[in-house]
Amino acid sequence: MNDNIFECNLRAPYSLKSDLFSLELPIYAISSKSREPVELKYKDTFVRITPSHIGRATVKDKEIVIYCLSQLMVQLNSKLQPGEIASVCTFDFLKTTGRGASGRAYQDFNLALERLKGTIIQTNRTINGKPIDQISGIIESYKISESKSRRVEIKLADWIIQSALENKILTLDPSYFGxxxxxxxxxxxxxxxxxxxxxxxxxxxxxxxxxxxxxxxxxxxxxxxxxxxxxxxxxxxxxxxxxxxxxxxxxxxxxxxxxxxxxxxxxx
Missing domain, CATH: 1.10.10 (Arc Repressor Mutant, subunit A)
Incomplete structure (x- = not known):
């Protein structure tokens, strides 16, 4: 077992979590049709978001990050060694977020991963005084298993892991996915x-x-x-x-x- 991988297999109730950065600022688009770079300035913070060729990561795509981050925080709060790569059962994610398990739902999940990987963020924002990488994605990479379980290994961006480690997160309402x-x-x-x-x-x-x-x-x-x-x-x-x-x-x-x-x- 790779120590850098943590399993997203919790079925009992757990708190949904989001990083503070994307709660405060619109890192994620409302629509998947958003394909143009966006520049935002708010107070002292500057953010430039550049979509991939299939579009900018959306608020709905963010549910994947929330799902992984929430279970990572369970590990951290249990004093377990945190990993950077989330192992997700696609079916469990689709069921938890109320998306159904049709072929279209699996296809949309794969497109969401591609948007998350391809969306690039440039910012002067810091986390506890530590700069977020000048150029960063939302997830660094992902690998889809060919097995029947259809698991996917998702490597979260360093700034998301850092947000968890520095406790720069907030709990969301349990009905958020709804x-x-x-x-x-x-x-x-x-x-x-x-x-x-x-x-x-x-x-x-x-x-x-x-x-x-x-x-x-x-x-x-x-x-x-x-x-x-x-x-x-x-x-x-x-x-x-x-x-x-x-x-x-x-x-x-x-x-x-x-x-x-x-x-x-x-x-x-």
Whole structure:
């Protein structure tokens, strides 16, 4: 057994985890049709994302990274020696993420791996003061087994492993994989990163746009966000938009108090 390989074979409940970097900034695209390089600047952080010829890695593709990272964190929290290569049973992943097990689902999984491998990131971001490689992918390589189990060995990028080792991760809602729309999933990620211990938070619409997608027109983003807001709470958060401000409320007793107060005051 290669000591550098860790098995993603947990079936009992475990916490879903994401790295902080891709929670805060839109490393992953909303659509697989995204094929143009993207440059993002937010505060002191610069990111350039270059897709491969089949497109940029998507929010849905990120589920593979979350699946591997979540099980890696179980190992780290159990004081076991961490590996860098995740051994994944494709069927277990598809079942866990609710994708079904059709031939199309397996094909989409393979395309997701290729996008993750081919998407290149350049950034000045650091992890605990340690620079992320100036040019890095999301996964370095993958190898698909020819056996009936259809396992795949996925070598995660160094910056993802470093995020785990430095505990620069956050726990996601257990129902995260159940969010169907990639846009909604990305809004949830940003809310999760921004709010932290706060019960409510305000941010300018243009900044929220940068953090959620970083692409597309302001008008389309506002329409999509208004539609999401009209559907009510989303995995523990409510998002309200008025004028050029976005207000996020946690679905907690304190968060509900803030929402009620702001509604009575006409703020939202």
């Amino acid at each position: 969010i169907k729309r990639s846009f909604d999933k990305r809004v949830y990620e940003v809310c999760r990163k921004l709010c932290g211990k706060y019960h409510t938070l305000s941010i300018r619409l243009e900044n929220f746009h940068t953090l959620v997608t970083g692409t597309g027109t302001a008008a389309k983003f506002k329409r999509d966000l208004t539609l999401l807001s009209s559907r009510g709470k989303m995995l523990g958060y409510r998002v309200k938009l008025k004028n050029q401000m976005v207000r996020i409320y946690k679905d907690t007793p304190e968060g509900k108090k803030f929402l009620t107060k702001d509604m009575l005051a006409g703020i939202v």
